[in-house]
Amino acid sequence: MGKYQKDAEDLLAYVGGKDNIAAVTHCATRMRFVLNDPTKADEDKIDEIPSVKGMFTNAGQFQVIIGNDVPVFFNDFSAVSGISGVSKEAGKEAAKQNLGVVQRAVSVLAEVFAPIIPAIIIGGLILGFRNILDGVPISAYGGQTIIEHSQFWAGVHSFLWLIGEAIFHFLPVGITWSIAKRMGTTQILGIVLGITLVSPQLLNAYGMAEIAADKIPFWDFGFAQVQMVGYQAQVIPAMLAGFMLAYMEIFFRKIIPQSISMIFVPFFSLVPTVLAAHVILGPIGWAIGSQITNVVSLAIGSSFSWLFGIIYGTFYAPLVITGLHHLMLTIDLQMIADLKFTTLWPMVALSNIAQGSAVLAIIYLHRGNEKEEQVSIPSTISAYLGVTEPAMFGINLKYLYPFVAAMIGSGIAGCYITVMNVKATGIGIGGLPGIISIQSGSKMHFMIGMTIVLVVPFILTILFRKYGILNKLDPVNVPNTQNPSPEFDQVEPTSTQTEVQIEAFYAPADGNCLSIANVSDPVFSQKMMGDGFAVQPDNSDVYSPVNGVVSNIFNTKHAIGITSTTGIEVLVHMGLDTVELNGTPFDLSISEGDAVTPDTLIAKMDIEAIKNSGKQTDIIVALTNMDKAPHIALEKEGSVKHSETIGTAEVF
CATH class of the missing domain: 3.30.1360.60 (Glucose permease domain IIB)
Structure with missing residues (x-):
């Protein structure tokens, strides 16, 4: 058996x-x-x-x-x-x-935006920080802003725009590259296409309104003229052009002989696409984006803005379940491109918080249920930081009533901040940190919205459970015999105490150490596998993070299980989604049953091969038996050397 x-x-x-x-x-x-x-x-x-x-x-x-x-x-x-x-x-x-057809389209859209979301988050942080520097009068400075008072911060403000501009103004380059990557076509052609949409030769899209129509530069082909207009920060023109390039390349690959494909496939794919992007796709995409912005702006500026806020705030969370929230990301980016702000993202940030507050209420109601807390506590933290899927799928949808409570709280807050015209200068920063991206004049109203989603879902979740509203799975006042609450089955303490041991953890490679919460795979970052850390390696050598014995080696060589001397089960996972590479980039130096120390070289990983396959090289160390070691105290982040002590855990 x-x-x-x-x-x-x-x-x-x-x-x-x-x-x-x-x-x-x-x-x-x-x-x-x-x-x-x-x-x-x-x-x-x-x-x-x-x-x-x-x-x-x-x-x-x-x-x-x-x-x-x-x-x-x-x-x-x-x-x-x-x-x-x-x-x-x-x-x-x-x-x-x-x-279905719509779900497939949404899935493709999600896969296109997923690789560029980290850049969008960084851009949102930078724009939010610059907003604080140049938009908040400080009474101690006589009403001046920080950049007006300090030349140093004025320099920082100016320097940071270098990054902000690279992310948002040149966003089409990231989009066309990501589409090429998703479609399995030549990524450098996607990058070149994106550059042709934002080239310095072109009139900046933001300057269109300031120039008379007869002053716009153009290419003159004799029989026709094409305006030399850029599409900085434009999402839809870049997507249309990116998909055209991908399908053109796929088509020409099929009909052009392989012996000459390297020359003619790129030529016949790229040149017509660039021409179409400036003659047809760009203007059409710009018109579509402008209409979307106009419709949303009209709804928010109308006398029914309160209703729009209720609807969007209430039903954003269900959109996440369907995946349609990725469409909203497109609209947010389009609004920022056209208006320099978005009124939708603040409601997204509040919806994140609402889901976290509902889970927090479940933690309170089910206190003592240790198995559930392994999911609910990390889920609450991640929701408050802007990632709601673990909270929704792990807890709230399971019981339903906390999910509805979160929706109601989010709808009330959405109504309030919409009426108060709360605006964000960037996107990507959700949950409680979302306040960084809010315009200075809107921060107080956004904080009131935050208070609403912190309090209302928590209270409603408790009331819904108490009165049996939408609650068929979670009866009140039934003791949990497996994980008793403090109110039930109390046992008198004995003099025997469980001995607590301390396990030391060591860097498995030279590189940049970061918390597991910052790993892009949600199964690790939301600590579904347990607490841990990751190292972004500088070289190919991978060492054991603990003293112990190799207990398991995966057939695909990308993951190794080690049982430490204190009984902790440690998973060393080399790269993200590298299971797909079937072991090719990995050369293991150990076998199952081998004793290892932090000085034991357990594997070599071909970093360049992993990167060329489109994967990330993070080496993740996860504590998988959470009953023995639920938490690791990470004592050092940033630059580390292999075998360097970087954290400890209490082992029960």
Whole structure:
């Protein structure tokens, strides 16, 4: 009998049986199912399986988080189900069967924006900080702003615009590159296309309103003239051009012989696309974007702005579930390009906070439920910092009533800040830090909105549970016999105390150390696998982060399990999504059962090969048995050397 045979049999039954599975695979932490009928998956029963740490649905895949032992679990699942796995990419392709036309379009849009979101977040932080420097009068400075009072900060303000301009004015370059990457076409051609939309030769898009029509420069072809107008910060023109280039390249690859394709495919793809971008796609995209901005501005400026605020604030969270919130990101960016501000993003930030407050109420109501707290506490923190998926999928949608409470609180706050015309100068910074991106004159009203979403969802969640509103799964005053609350089954303390040991953690590589919360994979950053840290390596050498024994090596070589001398199970995960590379960039120096120390070289990873495949090289160290070590105190971040002590954990 396999180690996880019983759990695997239960999971097979609860996902709807063998006939309901179109494809199944796994990565380093998750089982990934493509289900013929996703509604047959019984999430409540799956959540009760001891080895399951959580679940969520993404891009048509039903993903069940198992943890470090997922290869063992997968083998047992294959044995009891008779289903062999497919590659991760094949799983993604199979998952498309669960997506409609609109969902597929939204999925593509999400994959286009995902790689550039970190830059957008940085840009939002910079614009918000510059907003504080140049827009907030300081009474101690006689009413002057910081840049008016200090030459140093005036210099910082000017310097930071170098980065802000690169991110937002030249955003089309990032969009066209990301589309090329998503479509599997030549990425450098995408970059070149983006540059042709924002070239210094062109009239800056922001200068159009200040120049008479007959003064706009143009290319004269004799029989026709084309205006030399740039599309700085424009989203829709860049997307139209990017997809045209991708499909042109795909078409010409099919019809041009491979022996001459390197010359003619780029030429016949890029030149017509650049011409079409300036003659047709750019003007059409600009007109579409302007109309979207006008419609939103009209709604917010009308006498029914309060209703618009209620609707958007209330239903933004359900949009996240469907994935349609990525369309809203496009509108936000378009508003910033046209108006220099957006009124939608402040409501997004408040919706994030509302979801966190609802989970906080669940933590209060279920205090003492240690298993749930492993999900709910990190989810609350992440929602307050702007990432709501763990809160929504892990807690609020499970019980429903806290999700509705959050929606109501967000709708009330959305109504208030819309009526008060709260504006943001940038996007990307959600949750509580979102106040940084709010214009100076709007900060007080935004803080009132923050108070609403901190208080209202918390109170409503408690009231909904008390009075049984939308609550069928969470009865009041029923003791939790497995994880008793303080009110029930109190046991007198004994003189025997559990000995607490201290485990030291060491840098697994030379590079930049960061908290696991800053890793871009949500399974790690939301601590679904447990607490930990990551190192962005400077070279190929990877060392053990603890003293212990190698307990598990994944077939794809990208992840190694180590059991420390104190009994902590540590996952060393080299790169993000590198399971798809089938072990090619990794050369392991150890075998299962080997003793290791922080000076033991356990692997070499080909950093350039990983980057060239479009993956990130972060080396993640995660503590997977959270019952023994729920938290690591990271004592050093930034530049580190391998084998350097960077943190400790209490082991129970």
